[in-house]
Amino acid sequence: MDAAHPLMPPLYTLLGALALIAYAVAALLYTAAVFLDRRSLGPFATAGAAMGAIFNLVALWLRGHTLHTVPYADILGSLSLFGFFLAALHVVLEIRHGDRALGPFLMPASFLFLLLALVLPPRAASPGPEMRGSFFALHVTLNMLAYSAFTLAAALSGLYLLASRSLRNLASGGATASRLPSLSFLVGATRTSLSVGVATQLLGLGFGVAWAVQVWNPGSRWLLDPKVLLAFATFGFYAVVAFRAHRGAAPVTTARLALAGLVLLALSLSSNALSRVHGFDRFPPVARAQRS
Amino acid sequence: MEIVFVGWNHRTAVLDLRERLSLTPDRAREALNGMFAERLLVEGAIVSTCNRAEIYGVSEHADPVPELHAYLSRFHSVDHETLSRAALSGRGSDTVRHLFRVASGLDSLVLGEAEILGQIREAHRRAAEMKTSRAVVNRLFTSALECGKRVRTETSLGTRPASVPGIALQLAGRVFEELAGRRVLLIGAGEVVELTLRLLADAGVTGISITNRSPRNAEALATMYGGNSIPWDDRESAFSQVDIVLSATSSPEPVVKAAGVKRALSGRRRGPLLVLDLAVPRDIDPAIDSIADVYRYDVDALEALARKNTEERAAEVPHAEAVVEEGVRRFHDWYSGLQTVDVVKGLREKMETLRRAELEKHSGRLSRLSIEDRQLVERVTEGLIAKILHEPTVSLKQGALEERLDRAAAARALFKLDEERE
Numbered sequence: 001m002d003a004a005h006p007l008m009p010p011l012y013t014l015l016g017a018l019a020l021i022a023y024a025v026a027a028l029l030y031t032a033a034v035f036l037d038r039r040s041l042g043p044f045a046t047a048g049a050a051m052g053a054i055f056n057l058v059a060l061w062l063r064g065h066t067l068h069t070v071p072y073a074d075i076l077g078s079l080s081l082f083g084f085f086l087a088a089l090h091v092v093l094e095i096r097h098g099d100r101a102l103g104p105f106l107m108p109a110s111f112l113f114l115l116l117a118l119v120l121p122p123r124a125a126s127p128g129p130e131m132r133g134s135f136f137a138l139h140v141t142l143n144m145l146a147y148s149a150f151t152l153a154a155a156l157s158g159l160y161l162l163a164s165r166s167l168r169n170l171a172s173g174g175a176t177a178s179r180l181p182s183l184s185f186l187v188g189a190t191r192t193s194l195s196v197g198v199a200t201q202l203l204g205l206g207f208g209v210a211w212a213v214q215v216w217n218p219g220s221r222w223l224l225d226p227k228v229l230l231a232f233a234t235f236g237f238y239a240v241v242a243f244r245a246h247r248g249a250a251p252v253t254t255a256r257l258a259l260a261g262l263v264l265l266a267l268s269l270s271s272n273a274l275s276r277v278h279g280f281d282r283f284p285p286v287a288r289a290q291r292s
Numbered sequence: 293m294e295i296v297f298v299g300w301n302h303r304t305a306v307l308d309l310r311e312r313l314s315l316t317p318d319r320a321r322e323a324l325n326g327m328f329a330e331r332l333l334v335e336g337a338i339v340s341t342c343n344r345a346e347i348y349g350v351s352e353h354a355d356p357v358p359e360l361h362a363y364l365s366r367f368h369s370v371d372h373e374t375l376s377r378a379a380l381s382g383r384g385s386d387t388v389r390h391l392f393r394v395a396s397g398l399d400s401l402v403l404g405e406a407e408i409l410g411q412i413r414e415a416h417r418r419a420a421e422m423k424t425s426r427a428v429v430n431r432l433f434t435s436a437l438e439c440g441k442r443v444r445t446e447t448s449l450g451t452r453p454a455s456v457p458g459i460a461l462q463l464a465g466r467v468f469e470e471l472a473g474r475r476v477l478l479i480g481a482g483e484v485v486e487l488t489l490r491l492l493a494d495a496g497v498t499g500i501s502i503t504n505r506s507p508r509n510a511e512a513l514a515t516m517y518g519g520n521s522i523p524w525d526d527r528e529s530a531f532s533q534v535d536i537v538l539s540a541t542s543s544p545e546p547v548v549k550a551a552g553v554k555r556a557l558s559g560r561r562r563g564p565l566l567v568l569d570l571a572v573p574r575d576i577d578p579a580i581d582s583i584a585d586v587y588r589y590d591v592d593a594l595e596a597l598a599r600k601n602t603e604e605r606a607a608e609v610p611h612a613e614a615v616v617e618e619g620v621r622r623f624h625d626w627y628s629g630l631q632t633v634d635v636v637k638g639l640r641e642k643m644e645t646l647r648r649a650e651l652e653k654h655s656g657r658l659s660r661l662s663i664e665d666r667q668l669v670e671r672v673t674e675g676l677i678a679k680i681l682h683e684p685t686v687s688l689k690q691g692a693l694e695e696r697l698d699r700a701a702a703a704r705a706l707f708k709l710d711e712e713r714e
Contacts, residue, residue, distance in 0.1 A: 163466075164564075164587075168581075170589075170593070180466075181469075183467045183563075183564040184467065184468045185469040188469070248560070248562050249562060250562045251564065252584040252585055
């Protein structure tokens with residue numbers, strides 16, 4: 001079934017390298033702007049992040065075009081998409097609130113995810129019809145967007161806890177507080193990120209269910225697949241956290257929970273090995289049987 | 293002719309003497325008129341604040357400082373020796389440097405404070421109004437203001453507040469993205485509360501609630517800032533309605549207990565709560581620190597922050613001094629170029645350069661002329677320039693010193709001689 005796959009075109013490598021360079025430069029500039037008080041470098045950092053996101057997006061499109069599937073039909077493509085969403089969400093948030101404090105944390109993450117996608121070659125599997133179609137595309141895209149938003153919420157929560165501790169110890173040397181965003185901004189931005197994540201994951205899961213119903217045999221018990229269960233658990237957890245945050249829960253508690261949710265996210269993202277239906281490089285037995 | 297200053301400030305004169313030497317705007321005008329009447333100064337301006345009274349000017353006297361001391365001793369009816377002993381003075385570049393340091397906040401009681409810029413601007417405005425400032429003093433003061441602004445934009449000398457109300461405002465900025473629309477509860481109605489409230493209100497804080505043992509004081513302050521007064525007994529429950537609490541009563545024991553605050557906050561839609569306890573002894577039970585999202589600062593903490601900010605400001609002094617020195621050098625360049633001979637020389641050089649450029653431009657056609665004709669063109673153009681410059685040259689050398697300086701400054705500006713130099 002697996003056919004020898006052509007190498008990715010040189011343009012993909014070039015765009016990926018440009019995106020990597022842009023993310024790396026942006027990470028350095030954000031660090032200098034935020035932690036070394038070189039505020040004049042801030043706009044260049046933003047430009048670097050935006051350029052990185054654009055190159056990343058075009059590289060993703062080219063990847064999908066070359067592999068004849070959506071760009072995130074395998075785990076590496078998904079990582080690259082995840083990095084892109086992190087960078088794009090950060091640029092949007094920065095433009096909206098005029099605060100660059102997240103840059104030094106998120107840009108290295110975008111860099112790392114894209115680097116993995118570039119260094120590890122894609123498997124030469126030619127995707128079957130199950131891995132195509134708008135339900136599948138929307139399912140993966142929206143879930144990736146949701147995971148990016150939850151990651152962003154965790155980063156904001158980490159900053160909140162850092163800023164909170166720094167403010168409490170200010171008189172005894174909490175110098176970093178002046179370089180961190182205000183607490184109220186972090187509270188608001190965390191709440192927004194959680195809400196975006198919950199809303200997009202709800203839709204993503206909905207499209208995923210629709211796709212599964214179309215593709216798989218009802219007898220395949222895909223609902224009991226570990227990854228599917230983890231995805232629903234992640235959604236349930238964040239839905240409760242976001243609901244509590246909107247109902248006026250203490251920001252410190254929301255921040256701790258949003259950070260704790262990273263464990264679920266990591267499990268959810270890394271659970272493909274346990275999954276029958278989310279192994280991107282193989283087709284689920286039921287679907288294979290149906291096709292033959 | 294020399295630039296000179298004499299004065300007294302918080303470093304050289306005790307408060308009692310500073311009070312006797314202080315100059316209200318009217319007294320400053322009177323003093324300047326007297327100094328002009330006695331020809332002690334040909335230009336002058338007085339900078340007078342609560343911490344300093346300094347006279348800057350241009351004098352034709354060989355040694356003007358003792359004569360200025362004598363005059364001011366008479367003017368203030370202060371013993372000459374006492375006055376001279378406490379006086380600061382300087383001549384030439386020392387005067388320029390001193391004013392530039394003052395404008396930069398380097399000589400202020402609170403290092404880097406910005407109010408002094410407005411006071412120097414006001415002193416200059418007053419001198420211009422009285423026509424006691426001319427070319428030199430005008431340039432001295434505008435350069436000082438420019439230097440003060442550069443120090444504040446190019447260094448962080450004045451960015452960190454060093455007063456308790458300023459620190460309170462800074463903390464509020466770190467907790468809240470913006471202060472507009474934030475609600476504040478004031479416990480007490482004293483001077484410190486009012487001062488801090490004024491800063492917070494300027495920053496956009498609204499929804500001001502005031503509580504005080506004496507409701508009359510609370511109502512008066514509430515009326516002044518468009519707030520509302522609440523009963524003293526509701527002070528703890530009011531924590532649930534606000535974002536900032538500011539307390540400064542003279543109570544010998546805490547007036548806000550942690551248990552009451554905890555109870556009040558249990559029903560609150562939670563966000564960060566900033567609590568500023570400016571009272572000694574403290575008004576707020578320190579145990580409220582254990583409540584999540586409550587950020588409490590007492591006077592000790594605020595003073596520690598003020599000290600830390602002052603230290604950080606002090607670290608910026610070398611950068612600020614470098615900006616001042618650059619300003620002093622620029623002023624010195626301008627001032628030495630103001631000597632009449634220099635202006636005349638500059639004008640002649642400029643005209644000669646223009647003449648040569650024009651001849652060069654038409655050299656093609658001129659080359660068709662005979663040698664005699666070309667020499668004639670040279671002589672005619674040289675003669676024309678000499679005639680044009682004759683009247684201005686005579687004018688620059690005639691008249692009283694201050695008039696000559698005015699004309700020299702005008703000529704430098706009109707013909708852009710300073711730009712040529714730079």
